[in-house]
Amino acid sequence: MSVRILRINTAGSPVEWLNWQQAVCLHARDLVSWTYGEEVMAVHGGHSRQTGEQTIVHLNSIIACKGKVHQNGRKSPPLTNRALFRRDQNVCLYCGEHFDEVQLSRDHVHPLSRGGKDVWTNVVTSCRRCNARKGHALLGEMSMDLLALPYQPNHAEYLALTHSGRILGDQMAFLRRQFSANSRFRLDNEDSIVA
Ligand SMILES: [Zn+2]
Numbered sequence: 001m002s003v004r005i006l007r008i009n010t011a012g013s014p015v016e017w018l019n020w021q022q023a024v025c026l027h028a029r030d031l032v033s034w035t036y037g038e039e040v041m042a043v044h045g046g047h048s049r050q051t052g053e054q055t056i057v058h059l060n061s062i063i064a065c066k067g068k069v070h071q072n073g074r075k076s077p078p079l080t081n082r083a084l085f086r087r088d089q090n091v092c093l094y095c096g097e098h099f100d101e102v103q104l105s106r107d108h109v110h111p112l113s114r115g116g117k118d119v120w121t122n123v124v125t126s127c128r129r130c131n132a133r134k135g136h137a138l139l140g141e142m143s144m145d146l147l148a149l150p151y152q153p154n155h156a157e158y159l160a161l162t163h164s165g166r167i168l169g170d171q172m173a174f175l176r177r178q179f180s181a182n183s184r185f186r187l188d189n190e191d192s193i194v195a
Pocket residue numbers: 092093094095096097126127128129130131
C-alpha cells in the first residue's frame with residue numbers, strides 16, 4: 001500500500017508524509033486533533049475484551065496533530081537532483097525540451113568553478129547537451145538564456161516535490177495553497193507546464 005497521509009500541525013502547516021502505520025500510531029496515542037480530506041483506508045485492529053467488537057481506525061488523507069512543528073523557512077530543503085528536476089518539470093531550462101530523469105543533469109548557472117554555490121537559487125535542470133555546451137561559462141559569455149529563474153521551494157512545495165507516489169487531490173489542493181508565488185510545480189495530470 002503506497003498511500004501517504006499528509007501530517008499537518010494544528011496551525012495548519014504541512015509537516016511530513018506518513019505511511020499508514022505511522023498514522024495509526026498517532027491515532028492510537030490520541031495525538032490526532034482533527035482529520036480532513038477523503039478516507040483513504042480503514043485499518044482493523046484487535047477485539048475489545050469487554051464488548052468483543054473489533055476496533056477500526058479510519059484514516060483520512062490529511063491529519064492534524066499536536067506536537068511536531070516544522071520550522072518553516074528556517075533552513076532550506078535538501079537539494080537533490082530528483083527534487084530539482086521535478087521543480088523544473090523535467091524540462092531543460094536552456095533548450096526547453098522535456099527529458100527523462102536519467103538524461104538530465106544539475107547545471108550551476110554561476111559555475112562552481114567560478115565561485116557559484118550549490119544552492120536552489122543557482123541550479124537549474126539541464127539536458128546533458130546544453131550542460132556540456134555551457135561548460136564553465138557564464139550565461140552572458142555564451143549568449144544563453146534561462147527559460148525560467150531558479151528558486152528555492154518552500155516546505156509545502158518540497159513535500160510535493162519529494163512525494164514518490166500519487167498525491168491525492170485534496171492533499172495537493174491543501175499544499176498548493178501554501179506554495180510560494182514563484183512555484184512552477186504541477187502534477188502530471190494538472191495543466192501543462194508553465195515556464
Ligand atoms: Zn537542453
